[in-house]
């Protein structure tokens with residue numbers, strides 16, 4: 001099962017190495033790991049997606065909490081969360097296919113961020129499932145390259161998606 | 163434990179400009195350090211200059227690994243934080259085994275390493291190593307201090323982190339330019355550790371649930387690890403075992419937490435533990451683990467460990483709970499506090515049937531050895547040491563058969579009496595450990611019960627013992643083999659003794675060359691006299707006991723078996 005773990009960490013050198021090293025040393029699998037600044041300059045947030053049964057993920061959570069510069073750890077499993085990935089994807093887009101591609105972008109609420117003679121670079125964000133679905137619809141055109149941020153997440157206050 | 167923010171007034175005056183090196187020394191002294199271990203080198207020269215006339219007893223080992231083990235054993239024997247210093251590059255790299263050893267056994271240690279100048283870091287400078295990178299997995303915490311203004315605080319934090327919660331080694335890497343930079347330390351040093359919190363009290367409801375489970379249990383067993391010793395909770399353990407009437411088994415690192423001469427002691431459990439401890443664990447209905455971590459050497463096949471038991475686990479480290487074995491009643495906190503609480507909430511129960519059964523196992527399967535054999539049995543040597551020291555010596559060990567025999571045949575009666583490398587199993591720990599322990603406990607008898615090949619690894623430290631006139635005793639159980647490896651090869655590899663023996667020196671001669679006393683005992687009838695001579699010696703003394711070469715450690719739980727499936731019980735019974 002997939003768990004999204006959010007860790008607030010001190011913004012110090014070596015913290016990422018410590019976290020990554022712990023995952024490697026304890027043979028936990030990271031699906032994705034995102035680090036970014038927060039509203040407080042001395043703190044960063046790591047959002048880590050881990051796949052494992054509850055016992056494994058419980059260990060992940062505890063082992064993370066044990067790292068001295070890790071301030072707070074939350075496992076969002078079972079909670080309503082907003083989880084988002086951002087992707088840049090460059091696909092072959094010969095002129096005769098562009099209209100079709102633009103309508104796909106519309107459906108997925110994506111954006112064209114670069115136009116080349118034979119390619120388009122698109123930006124799309126959303127839950128992982130949407131990103132995966134978009135990759136699938138792009139495949140027939142030919143994917144030139146692709147970059148994803150990995151998941152960031154926050155618990156929801158409202159119970160339903162607005 | 164020191165409170166995080168309390169800083170003693172600076173005796174040197176609040177606003178004097180000090181170099182980084184002086185700040186380190188002053189902070190060490192403020193932390194109560196009066197003894198430390200370490201080895202010099204280029205980038206630590208400023209620090210060593212400040213140590214030149216500091217009121218600190220400084221012991222220089224012959225190798226940094228030895229120094230780190232000394233600091234480790236010093237900490238284990240004294241309950242204080244051990245301190246070790248090394249230079250950058252090779253010096254820091256030589257600490258790695260010692261740090262890993264302290265990490266696995268949760269020993270409070272602060273390591274200070276020098277680093278090349280800040281502006282050279284990352285350039286493959288002379289004697290540069292990525293010390294924090296290399297040591298990150300073998301320390302509880304480490305960091306590099308690149309700004310002299312952070313130095314005092316970081317050292318204070320290092321001591322606090324090393325000694326609180328589940329203790330462990332902390333390494334601080336200090337570039338040489340930071341050590342020579344002047345800085346005015348103003349006001350009290352305040353720690354800043356927003357991510358470091360320890361739960362000590364234990365959840366009241368969990369404690370009462372555990373107490374009820376104990377009161378209800380017909381066949382309880384206390385399973386005690388090194389955490390009880392680290393928490394200085396042996397008194398509280400004894401009180402609980404007495405109040406609630408519970409049998410007690412210990413891990414290797416737990417030995418000494420409960421007096422083994424008491425009737426409730428089941429001695430050590432696990433791979434080479436007692437049959438009665440292993441049977442009791444497998445048949446108990448309640449296992450109360452305290453400061454232990456369900457290591458595979460203890461549990462054997464983990465899925466069949468204590469199959470009939472509900473499990474209570476008391477530990478300061480939440481991550482230890484349900485790591486290897488699912489726990490029914492977890493209690494996170496300080497063993498001292500929680501055991502005290504439990505003793506208040508539990509009542510005495512006779513449990514006659516259970517104790518009768520245990521007595522039966524004890525009667526049937528005591529630790530035994532072949533007394534009639536003409537050769538020297540290692541178990542006999544240890545029994546003799548135990549008898550002649552009235553069970554009161556501090557024992558350090560090598561790793562292998564010697565270690566297991568020491569654990570089986572010396573009966574420990576108080577905490578911090580056995581100092582052994584449990585988690586990492588580091589050959590070569592015994593001798594430097596004896597040195598560290600003797601320095602911590604100058605008035606006690608300290609004996610290293612060692613293996614020949616373990617001794618070979620760090621024997622250079624004998625020179626350190628001689629230099630400091632430490633009356634340590636080294637009892638080499640010399641079987642001419644890496645005995646534990648040979649035992650496995652005998653049992654599981656058709657006696658193909660592949661690379662498990664080396665040509666040993668004459669240890670008595672070697673000892674004398676280094677300025678120690680050296681004796682050889684190769685006859686059974688000389689063992690008692692040899693031990694007597696060794697104990698009477700005021701100088702470091704090495705005794706080379708030429709033991710039966712192919713003696714095995716029994717019982718033994720083969721890898722992957724349940725701990726009640728012990729080999730060698732028939733052999734032990736046949737000796738009865």
Ligand SMILES: Cc1ncc(C[n+]2csc(CCOP(=O)(O)OP(=O)(O)O)c2C)c(N)n1
Pocket residue numbers: 560561562563564565587588589590612613614615616617639641643644645646647
């Ligand atoms: C540093 C290190 N290297 C290798 C091992 C693997 N090992 C475990 S026991 C052992 C043999 C120990 O021989 P000795 O010290 O003579 O003890 P004995 O078993 O003979 O009592 C070896 C090689 C180890 N534990 N530590």
Ligand SMILES: [Mg+2]
Pocket residue numbers: 613614615639640641642643644645
């Ligand atoms: Mg040997």
